[in-house]
Amino acid sequence: xxxxxxRLLKEVLAFATTVxxxxxxxxxxxDPLPSxxxxxxxxAIVDFIQKTTDKSSPTFVAQEERIATFDQDGTLWxxxxxxxxxxxxxxxxxxxxxxxxDLAKVEPFNxxxxxxxxxxxxxxxxxxxxxxxxxxxxxxVDKFNAEAKKxxxxxxxxxxxxxxxxxxxxxxxxxxxxxxANGYRxxxxxxxxxxxxxxxxxxxxxxxxEQVVGTMSGTKYGYDKEGKPFLTxxxxxxxxxxxxxxxxxxxxxxxxxxxxxxxxxxxxxQMLEYTKAGDGARLAMLxxxxxxxxxxxxxxxxxxPDTKIGTFTQELxxxxxxxxxxxxxxxxxxxxxxxxxx
Amino acid sequence: xxxxxxRLLKEVLAFATTVxxxxxxxxxxxDPLPSxxxxxxxxAIVDFIQKTTDKSSPTFVAQEERIATFDQDGTLWxxxxxxxxxxxxxxxxxxxxxxxxDLAKVEPFNxxxxxxxxxxxxxxxxxxxxxxxxxxxxxxVDKFNAEAKKxxxxxxxxxxxxxxxxxxxxxxxxxxxxxxANGYRxxxxxxxxxxxxxxxxxxxxxxxxEQVVGTMSGTKYGYDKEGKPFLTxxxxxxxxxxxxxxxxxxxxxxxxxxxxxxxxxxxxxQMLEYTKAGDGARLAMLxxxxxxxxxxxxxxxxxxPDTKIGTFTQELxxxxxxxxxxxxxxxxxxxxxxxxxx
Numbered sequence: 248x249x250x251x252x253x254r255l256l257k258e259v260l261a262f263a264t265t266v267x268x269x270x271x272x273x274x275x276x277x278d279p280l281p282s283x284x285x286x287x288x289x290x291a292i293v294d295f296i297q298k299t300t301d302k303s304s305p306t307f308v309a310q311e312e313r314i315a316t317f318d319q320d321g322t323l324w325x326x327x328x329x330x331x332x333x334x335x336x337x338x339x340x341x342x343x344x345x346x347x348x349d350l351a352k353v354e355p356f357n358x359x360x361x362x363x364x365x366x367x368x369x370x371x372x373x374x375x376x377x378x379x380x381x382x383x384x385x386x387x388v389d390k391f392n393a394e395a396k397k398x399x400x401x402x403x404x405x406x407x408x409x410x411x412x413x414x415x416x417x418x419x420x421x422x423x424x425x426x427x428a429n430g431y432r433x434x435x436x437x438x439x440x441x442x443x444x445x446x447x448x449x450x451x452x453x454x455x456x457e458q459v460v461g462t463m464s465g466t467k468y469g470y471d472k473e474g475k476p477f478l479t480x481x482x483x484x485x486x487x488x489x490x491x492x493x494x495x496x497x498x499x500x501x502x503x504x505x506x507x508x509x510x511x512x513x514x515x516x517q518m519l520e521y522t523k524a525g526d527g528a529r530l531a532m533l534x535x536x537x538x539x540x541x542x543x544x545x546x547x548x549x550x551x552p553d554t555k556i557g558t559f560t561q562e563l564x565x566x567x568x569x570x571x572x573x574x575x576x577x578x579x580x581x582x583x584x585x586x587x588x589x
Numbered sequence: 590x591x592x593x594x595x596r597l598l599k600e601v602l603a604f605a606t607t608v609x610x611x612x613x614x615x616x617x618x619x620d621p622l623p624s625x626x627x628x629x630x631x632x633a634i635v636d637f638i639q640k641t642t643d644k645s646s647p648t649f650v651a652q653e654e655r656i657a658t659f660d661q662d663g664t665l666w667x668x669x670x671x672x673x674x675x676x677x678x679x680x681x682x683x684x685x686x687x688x689x690x691d692l693a694k695v696e697p698f699n700x701x702x703x704x705x706x707x708x709x710x711x712x713x714x715x716x717x718x719x720x721x722x723x724x725x726x727x728x729x730v731d732k733f734n735a736e737a738k739k740x741x742x743x744x745x746x747x748x749x750x751x752x753x754x755x756x757x758x759x760x761x762x763x764x765x766x767x768x769x770a771n772g773y774r775x776x777x778x779x780x781x782x783x784x785x786x787x788x789x790x791x792x793x794x795x796x797x798x799e800q801v802v803g804t805m806s807g808t809k810y811g812y813d814k815e816g817k818p819f820l821t822x823x824x825x826x827x828x829x830x831x832x833x834x835x836x837x838x839x840x841x842x843x844x845x846x847x848x849x850x851x852x853x854x855x856x857x858x859q860m861l862e863y864t865k866a867g868d869g870a871r872l873a874m875l876x877x878x879x880x881x882x883x884x885x886x887x888x889x890x891x892x893x894p895d896t897k898i899g900t901f902t903q904e905l906x907x908x909x910x911x912x913x914x915x916x917x918x919x920x921x922x923x924x925x926x927x928x929x930x931x
Contacts, residue, residue: 445844455653456844466840468833468859476862478840485827491810498808498820502787502798517810520818
């Protein structure tokens with residue numbers, strides 16, 4: 248009798264464990280966005296997926312048309328206090344000067360070599376473009392790729408003591424995966440250099456090189472001493488993938504209008520406008536950095552400080568509210584920011 | 590007894606029918622390239638697929654790296670006696686002149702309007718570029734797309750009395766499908782206008798707009814009277830996707846080196862070189878138009894006439910033989926050319 252009860256108990260326990268297990272699994276499956284707090288922002292994403300992937304929906308979208316575009320800096324990962332790509336270029340200056348010693352005495356290279364942080368912070372946009380051109384071009388595509396990857400493996404962000412590639416926003420990574428699980432192809436559409444972002448996009452975001460639309464410069468086909476062909480990165484600018492350049496870059500590289508677009512600054516305005524101007528259900532979202540404690544707070548919308556990088560003006564904020572674009576409050580909509588934090 | 594025999598006979602017949610059916614299905618599956626004659630050319634394709642998709646092969650290629658690029662004119666469809674896109678532009682001249690009457694008295698537009706075929710055939714490349722610029726730009730991307738589609742539905746090739754979109758080579762369509770069935774992503778890499786080819790690539794080849802790399806011109810973002818954004822096609826040339834422009838365009842749009850490349854003229858040389866210069870198993874093929882009866886015969890390689898369109902020089906022929914590129918003889922390697930012919 249005891250044995251039988253014990254056995255019954257065991258079986259009940261086993262059954263309960265099984266039920267709990269499957270409930271947990273089903274629970275996990277039912278929330279693809281666990282780092283997003285419940286509320287209208289998260290609901291808008293879930294509704295958009297339902298409206299565009301449910302065959303009975305009047306705004307159903309065929310799978311081949313399911314395109315979602317994401318700005319990178321400030322939308323998928325941290326852009327403050329300075330763009331990662333600019334850090335990379337500054338770090339590369341000594342190497343470039345070793346190969347071209349004539350640059351050592353010329354501005355802005357001598358300022359960068361001086362290591363004077365205040366002076367470096369004051370460099371003009373023109374100076375910055377000179378540095379970008381000198382450090383990102385003039386080498387083979389393969390060499391560029393290998394050097395960018397090497398730098399990304401070792402460089403560390405001083406605030407979080409993490410490689411820059413770990414400073415991605417967990418809620419946005421969940422969103423990328425959620426979209427892809429629903430047949431969307433996810434693209435990066437960034438003002439950053441296309442080849443620089445391609446060096447890590449597949450590993451970091453699961454976004455392959457052919458789905459990275461960035462600021463594009465030319466390459467030049469040629470042959471090495473053994474007659475083996477290779478491509479050299481040229482300083483010639485083909486497309487500045489910012490502002491109006493974003494929809495232009497999208498047309499050039501994708502040839503379709505996105506159904507959903509995500510950004511965080513005035514540089515993304517045209518991409519969001521272009522996306523929303525299409526027929527049917529459209530989703531346009533802007534990440535608003537209002538979380539000084541867990542990340543950064545900047546605008547100048549809503550009275551936040553204007554930090555010049557990733558500018559989110561009050562005008563953009565008002566346009567978003569007027570046009571049904573959704574402003575994501577980092578502080579209120581996200582319960583976690585980074586995967587490395589528990 | 591008779592009943593039983595009859596029943597046995599029926600069962601045997603049913604079984605035999607089943608066997609025949611499955612044999613037929615298996616037979617169809619075992620030859621994905623029925624329009625290709627057996628021989629070393631067809632075998633090279635089958636071997637390449639085996640070498641790059643069999644996990645036990647030392648030259649196995651991960652699915653994300655499986656990229657195959659195809660020139661269009663003369664490789665996937667007929668390019669003689671004149672490129673389809675040029676025909677389209679010539680046909681559009683009256684419409685353009687209606688909108689811009691000042692062009693009617695200016696060369697080369699007055700020659701085109703005269704309808705004098707001999708004079709039109711003698712127009713220079715410079716004249717042709719003027720016509721292309723005037724007929725392919727200055728309108729919205731959506732309008733361009735709609736007009737190109739409309740023309741393609743009604744225009745007829747005079748020799749075969751078929752729409753131009755039916756003049757695709759059946760063996761190449763089989764090859765596209767065979768590659769895709771084996772995890773390859775198939776791209777068009779064409780000297781033709783990117784947007785023109787995109788207007789039909791999905792329907793005709795199953796190749797979506799984002800997998801069309803062509804000669805690229807800029808677009809300009811703007812707003813209509815209602816404030817709705819749209820893109821206008823600009824005459825500014827971003828990349829001439831011919832010769833060295835092909836590997837450059839591949840890097841820009843795909844960011845990976847193809848494993849297999851297919852062309853038919855000197856304009857494809859660099860794409861094939863670039864493809865073959867990668868590691869592992871590579872496939873480079875050139876369609877050689879040596880079939881005057883069923884299609885056209887031109888070179889000037891192997892003593893065929895030089896028709897100036899799709900030039901296949903003896904030098905290219907020799908380079909192919911030297912480097913292990915495979916020359917497809919239309920006459921000997923293909924048992925059918927077009928799907929509309931039985």
